[in-house]
Amino acid sequence: MKVEVVYALPERQWLASVEVEAGASSLEAVRVAVASGALPPLDLDSHILGIFGKKIEPDHPVRAGDRVEIYRPLKADPKEVRRALAAAGKTMGKK
Numbered sequence: 001m002k003v004e005v006v007y008a009l010p011e012r013q014w015l016a017s018v019e020v021e022a023g024a025s026s027l028e029a030v031r032v033a034v035a036s037g038a039l040p041p042l043d044l045d046s047h048i049l050g051i052f053g054k055k056i057e058p059d060h061p062v063r064a065g066d067r068v069e070i071y072r073p074l075k076a077d078p079k080e081v082r083r084a085l086a087a088a089g090k091t092m093g094k095k
Contacts, residue, residue: 001064005033007042009072014039026051026068027058039070046073 005016016038026049033039048071
């Protein structure tokens, strides 16, 4: 069955359409996409996976037509950024 695997950096995005066996996990789909050369080599232990914007476990089975998304680790915790801005008397945007 066909599934899409997507990964994005600020300067570039990758989209791979891959064939996997029925019952394959999301991690298997990602590995197929990386092995095919359609995605860059990734340290999959530091990434979170999702399907259509919802976080999933790596062993989550994929279905035909799913889009497996690879989320990068956050550079900064958004809550900590907001706290620091509030302490400095600033906000994240206009209000």
